[in-house]
Amino acid sequence: MGYLGIFFSITGSLGLFLYGMKVMGDGLQQAAGQRMQKALAFMTGNRLSAVLTGLGVTAVIQSSSATTVMVVSFVNAGLLTLKQAIGVIMGANIGTTITAWIVSLIGFSFKISALAFPAVGIGFVMSAMKWKHKDWGVSLLGFGLLFMGLDFLTKSMPSLSTETLAFINIFSDRGFMSILLGTSMGLGITLIIHSSSAATAIFLTLAHQGTINYEMAAAMILGANIGTTIDAALAAIGAKPAAKQAALVHVLFNVIGTIWALVFFRQLLALVDIVTPGTEITNHLAMLHTVFNTVNTLFFFPFVNQFAALVKKIIKDKGVSAEQKHYKLSYTSATFQNTPELNIYRANNEIREMAGIVSSMYGRISGVLDTLKDSPEQEKAVEELTAELRDKEIYADEMREELTHFLMECARQMLNQRSERRISRLLRIVADLENMTDDCYTASLLLERSVKKDLVFKGESMKALVPYTGLVGEFLNFVQTRLGRILTPEESEQAALAEGRINKERNKLRKYGRKRIEAGENVKTELLFIDFIRHLEQLGDYCYHISFALAHLED
DSSP: OOOOHHHHHHHHHHHHHHHHHHHHHHHHHTTTHHHHHHHHHHHTHHHHHHHHHHHHHHHTOOHHHHHHHHHHHHTTTSSSSSSHHHHHHHHHHHHHHHHHHHIIIIIIOHHHHHHHHHHHHHHHHHSSSSTTHHHHHHEEEEEHHHHHHHHHHHHHHSSSOOTTTTHHHTTSSSHHHHHHHHHHHHHHHHHHHHHHHHHHHHHHHHTTTTTSSSSHHHHHHHHHHEEEEEHHHTTTTTTEEEEEEEEEEEEHHHHHHHHHHHHTHHHHHHHHHHSSSOOOOHHHHHHHHHHHHHHHHHHHHHHHHHHHHHHHHHSSOOOOOOOGGGGOOOOOOOOSSOOHHHHHHHHHHHHHHHHHHHHHHHHHHHHHHHHHHSOOHHHHHHHHHHHHHHHHHHHHHHHHHHHHHHHHHHHTTOOOOOHHHHHHHHHHHHHHHHHHHHHHHHHHHHHHHHHHTTTTOOOOHHHHHHHHHHHHHHHHHHHHHHTHHHHHHHHHHHHHHHHHHHHHHHHHHHHHHHHHTTTTTTTTOOOHHHHHHHHHHHHHHHHHHHHHHHTTTTT
C-alpha cells in the first residue's frame, strides 16, 4: 500500500472512530439529559462538588473539550463563578481518561468485530424503535462504530513499516529530546483533530502495534493534554473577561501539569508501573493518563483561591463597555463534540434572568403607585419610571430575539423527544415573558399620561388597586421561583386559583370604574384607570400561560 493509501486508510478509520464517539456521546446526553442538568445545578456548591460534576459530565459526553467550552460559556453568561469553573475543569480532565480505559481494556483485549458488529446491529434496532430506551440504542450504536473505527485503525498500522516512521525511531532513544519530541507531536495531532480522547486512542494503537515505544507514547499523551485546551481558548475569543479567565485556567492547569510531569517523567512512569498490573503497554498508558490528571488535580485543589487570583491578575476585568450592555447569547459548542442538553440548561438560566427583569419592572410600577399620591414631584417620578422601563423593555426584546435563535439552534441538534418538547415550551415562555415587559412598559406610559394630563387616579381608586396589584405580584413571584422545573399537580392548581382571583378582582375594578363614570367622575380618568387594570390583568394571564407550560414541559 502506498503512502496515499495509508493516509486515506488511517484518515477513514479515525473519522469512523470520531463519529462513533460523537454518536455515543450524543446518545448518552439524550439518555441522561435531565440528570446532567441536575448535576450542573449541583456544581454550584463547594469545590469538591464542582470537580465531581466535571468528572461525571465529561464521562457522559466523552469530551473534556466540550465540557470546558460549556464552562467558559457559562462563566460568560454569569451562571458560574471562576472558582466553580476551576473545579469543573479539574474534574473534566479526570473524566476524559475514561475513553483511554475503554480503548485499552476492550479495544485490544478482545476481537473487536465480536463486539462492534453486534453493538451496531442491536443499537440500530433499539434506536429505530419507538420506546423509552431509544436513546440508549443510539449510544450503543455509537459504541459499535467507535470500535469499528478502532479495528480499522489497528489494521492500518501494520502497513506503516519501520522505514515509513524512521524519523520517529531516530529520536526515540535520545533521552529528554525524545520526550520533548513526543510531547510536541501529541500537542500537534490534538490541535489538528480537536480531540485528546481520539489522539490518545491513536497513541495507544501505535504503542500496541510496537510502532512507538512506551516513553514516546507517554510523552504524546502529555502533549495531548495541552492540545485539548484549544477549544476553550477559541470559545473565549470575544467573550467577557471572566470567560477568558476560565479559558486561561484550562490552559495553565494543563500546561503547568505537563511541565511538572516532564520534569519528573521517569518517576511518573515508575509510579504508573507500580500501580498497574500486567505488562500490556496500553493499560500502562491509560493508567498514566489517569494518574497524571488525578495528581495534577490533587496538586491544584487546595490552591483554587490562589489560582483564581492569579488568572484575574493576568486578565483584568475592566468593566462593561457600552457595546456589552446589549444582550448577546451565542450558541457555543466544542469543535468536535456538541452539547445541546447542557445548552438547554444554560437557556433555562437565561430565562430566569428574563423573568427577573419582568419582576423588577413590575416592582417599580408598584412602588411608584404606592408613593405617587404623596409625591411632591409626581411628573419627575413617572418620567424616571418610564425611562427606566423603556430601557428594560428594549433589553427584553433583545433577550427574546437571542434566546429564540439560541433555542432554535438547540432544536437543530440531536435531542431526545423530551428535550424537543421542552424547547417548544421554553420558546412559548420566552414569548410570554417579553409580552409581559411590553405590558409593564405600557402601564408606565399610562401612569405618565395620567400625571401629565392631570388625570391622576383618586384616592379611592388607588386604594382599590392595592389588593389587585398585590395578587398580580404574588402570581409573578410564584412563576419566577418555579422556572426551570416541572410544576406539580398541586402547584398547577395554585396557579389556576391565582388566575381566578385576579380575574375576579379585575371584574370588581371594572364595575367600580363604570360606577364612577355614571356618578359623574372624569370619564378620561376612569377609562385610563380601566385600561391600566387591563394591562395588569394581562400579566396574570401570561403567568398562567407560563404555569401551564411548566406543568407540561415534557408532555
